[in-house]
Amino acid sequence: MEPRHLRHLLAVIDAGSVSAAARVLGMGQPALSQSLRALEEDLGTVLLHRRPRGVVPTEEGRLLADEGRRLLAAWDGLADTIRAAAADPTGDLAIGVPTSLGPALSVALAEAVADRFPHVRPRLVEGLSGHIIAWLDAGDLDMGLVFNATDSPTLAVERLAEERLSLVSPLSGRPAGDTVTLAAVAALPLILPGHPHGLRAEVERACAALSLSPRVVMEIDALEHIVTLVAHGRGHTVLSPRVARAALAAGRVAATPIADPAITRTIGLAHSRLRPPSIALRHALPALAPLIRRLVRAAAEDDAPGDAAPG
Helix, strand or coil: CCHHHHHHHHHHHHHCCHHHHHHHHCCCHHHHHHHHHHHHHHHCCCCEEEECCEEEECHHHHHHHHHHHHHHHHHHHHHHHHHHHHHCCCEEEEEEEEHHHHHHHHHHHHHHHHHHCCCEEEEEEEECHHHHHHHHHHCCCCEEEEECCCCCCCEEEEEEEEEECEEEEEHHHCCCCCCEEHHHHHHCCEEECCCCCHHHHHHHHHHHCCCCCCCEEEECCCHHHHHHHHHCCCCEEEECHHHHHHHHHCCCEEEEEEECCCCEEEEEEEEECCCCCCHHHHHHHHHHHHHHHHHHHHHHHCCCHHHHCCC
């Protein structure tokens, strides 16, 4: 049984005859009669009582007509519902933001979603980049900002910017010179996040390429606490200067670019390929992407430590 069969039956009942219904439907009477027979055969019952002049529904026909009108009204309204949802998305939109990018992005993204999509509820989740990727894979996030991720069969990643990491030191222990080598950094007492923090992995990966091992004297996963400990003279750390912006501006710590080699990482906008995107995501991704690119690139440009470090 298909919707067209119900429409044919209702047209015949409303018109009172097959010939009159055929004219209303704009189809041949034999084709309409065949459609009615197919419906009766499919249901295994007689739906119309044929009289010399016209037809009337049997009890089963009346029952099917009553239910059929309700079902067809719902069917016809379904298309309107889908079109309305596509034109004006609703529901939640979960966006993952690395903790270090939160101050630059989270508020702006929440306000942008609220302004552009008033019926979508933004949910901003801050966490480690590795956790954001796992949450994307699990379907807990719709999209997220990630570090050093590459496009893959499971994850769509648009590269937005590249940022350079610096050595952040207490004022009394700032290295001489405009840059510091990675070998010199590895020899310093370092305060770094523990595993599986992406920053720790990046530092160890860069050191391993030179057969070096970083001298980690303290582990703490909260970056702002690391900056405070550095300001207290407990060691040095490796960060994007924007993370330590307030302490740099206040003259509590100093930042020196790492060179020979530099440590850089990419920032990307990602969403999962494992499941179809929600209506909200399909609308939000192209609408928010320019804003996200602009915010991320502005944040990455804050990596110039010479602008923030005390002279």
